[in-house]
Amino acid sequence: MDKRIVVTRAVPESAVEVLRGAGTVQVCSQDRPLAVAELHEAVRGAHAVVTMLHDRVDAELVAAAGDQLQVVANVAVGYDNIDVPAVTGRGVTVTNTPGVLVDATADLAFGLLLMVTRRLGEGERLLRAREPWTFHLGFMLGTGLQGKTLGIVGLGDIGQAVARRARAFGMGIAYTGRRRAAAEVEAELDARYLPLEELLGTADVVSLHCPLTEQTRHLIDERALAAMKPTAFLVNTSRGPVVDERALAEALHGGRIAGAALDVFEREPEVEPALLELDNVVVVPHLGSATVETRTAMAELAARNVAAVLGGAEPITPIE
8 A cells, every 4th residue: 555655844855755765745835834733634644744843743643644644753853842652652653863963953052152152143233234343452352262161951962062062162061961971971071060050150151952841941040040150151052942031031131141042942933022132142043953964864864764664664763
């Protein structure tokens, strides 16, 4: 029987070619996230669904698809958009795309770190606004990184990659998380483990690399921000709701921390308006994995997961 594969938004053609080898492919034509009703209608009768991080995947989607649904392949590392127990409990395999976006996301995180500490966005806005300026020794001074401490929340693959980049810039590494990293990782990075509150009070830059869970939602709230140094910076390339954006805007406006750089947002694609009014904030529209090479690799991995499951093999990167 021919298998029906639904892709909820356009993906690179190389991924579509992989999917065509496993069944009949329908790529949804709307260039936007589908509303829930649209999504449920699109997946009706599907044996496989390739989803994006903005698609809600839950028991209702599985029911809308029908009993023939075998696999949902999420084109993302994070899967907070998926109710995994509800989906796998109905016999449907769920996969994600880990590994392939580590370097791209780490590059972006460190780029944001440089932008906010050296006021690069602010400087570009000044020139684009054609404001008058002249060089002098006190002009738009930023903060150097050498000898400063980078505090990483979540020392997984991406956190480790960011730490390696920071070490090349002469930064010391502290980290926190649900568990300590392996001894060889700590040794390679010369990284010290600290409880969260101690890390917040120690780090000159706090970089977030934790998944979004009930435990990490608003992990960085008013209390956490108050624990940071007034000279410290916050960088978030994980998931938006890890940060309470209103509390962050208030802390930045009040000078309780020095600056923030965000690639992800609490109510994405909306951004807390108060953040957009502040010069000490850098914001970019979820570009962590946004290289041609990485986004293509993500889509191709999702497609290979679908082909494996529909072909009766084990998925490559299952979510348990």
